[in-house]
Amino acid sequence: MDQKLRERLRAVRHVALDMDGTIYLGSTLFPYTLPFLNKLGRLGITYSFLTNNPSKSLNAYLDRLRNFGVPCTREQMYSTTAATIDYIRVHYPDARRLFLLGTPSMISQFETAGFVSCADSPEDVPDVVVAAFDMTLEYSRLCRCCWWASQKKEDGSYSIPFLATNPDWVCPTDQQTILVDCGSICACIAAATGRKPDLVIGKPNPDILYGVLHSKGLTPGEAAMVGDRLYTDVQTALNAGALGVLVLSGETTAEVAATADPDVLVCRDIEEFGNLLEEARQ
Numbered sequence: 001m002d003q004k005l006r007e008r009l010r011a012v013r014h015v016a017l018d019m020d021g022t023i024y025l026g027s028t029l030f031p032y033t034l035p036f037l038n039k040l041g042r043l044g045i046t047y048s049f050l051t052n053n054p055s056k057s058l059n060a061y062l063d064r065l066r067n068f069g070v071p072c073t074r075e076q077m078y079s080t081t082a083a084t085i086d087y088i089r090v091h092y093p094d095a096r097r098l099f100l101l102g103t104p105s106m107i108s109q110f111e112t113a114g115f116v117s118c119a120d121s122p123e124d125v126p127d128v129v130v131a132a133f134d135m136t137l138e139y140s141r142l143c144r145c146c147w148w149a150s151q152k153k154e155d156g157s158y159s160i161p162f163l164a165t166n167p168d169w170v171c172p173t174d175q176q177t178i179l180v181d182c183g184s185i186c187a188c189i190a191a192a193t194g195r196k197p198d199l200v201i202g203k204p205n206p207d208i209l210y211g212v213l214h215s216k217g218l219t220p221g222e223a224a225m226v227g228d229r230l231y232t233d234v235q236t237a238l239n240a241g242a243l244g245v246l247v248l249s250g251e252t253t254a255e256v257a258a259t260a261d262p263d264v265l266v267c268r269d270i271e272e273f274g275n276l277l278e279e280a281r282q
Helices: 003-011 033-042 058-068 080-091 104-112 139-150 182-193 207-216 230-240 270-280
Strands: 014-017 046-051 077-079 097-101 128-131 162-164 223-227 243-247 265-267
Touching: 003 270, 014 207, 033 046, 033 270, 046 058, 046 207, 058 077, 077 080, 077 207, 080 104, 080 128, 080 162, 080 207, 097 104, 097 139, 128 139, 128 182, 139 182, 162 182, 207 223, 207 230, 223 230, 223 270, 230 243, 243 270, 265 270
Parallel strands: 014 046, 014 223, 046 077, 097 128, 128 162, 223 243, 243 265
Antiparallel strands: none
């Protein structure tokens, strides 16, 4: 281990972890996940979970982790649904009615936060359109989403803000299928309307990591963002100025990893990363 990497690893006081493809794959918890989290505790390093998957509620994620035996509190869990809600509250404070292309669980989170979910009707005009990873996608709602996203003012500008929760093309799975994610759904909308989202909220947008670090009083240099994707997890770290750690336990292959930025730490899995953190402190 060279001195520069050792110093960066020794500075890490918090590890932000992606979930699917990093600590588990589909319905299978990696055997090294719990030992890794225990090692972080012994080293005095805190951790949180950042997921680009908005399809499940916060409670559902907490239940999933607890069923795996993974210790986690509400304060340690941050999803793109929560980040999108926070963004709309700050940047569109008067927005109340949303057209939400997402799962019932995601829609429920927005409604709990005080928003109204618009119906699939040309009379129910939204203040903001939100596209997400929708595992319950209905063709008619996809068409309605395209309709609202395509609407323009007399000056030619779009009349309704259009946000996406995350840029992921597919969701990792251990099943023999491809789970089409938000990025692919937005590509469909763009093909139909000529419009891309005004903003993609989740990783690699660094705000999702900044929020976690701010709550802990830490700087980006004291954090590592770990995940199995270069274009979301690792790019978040690079955009925020944190240490980016790419693990090869999910989507990214060794061949793709070879193209990573030189500042990115590539590890086989979080077990190897944990060993490096420990070695740097010896």
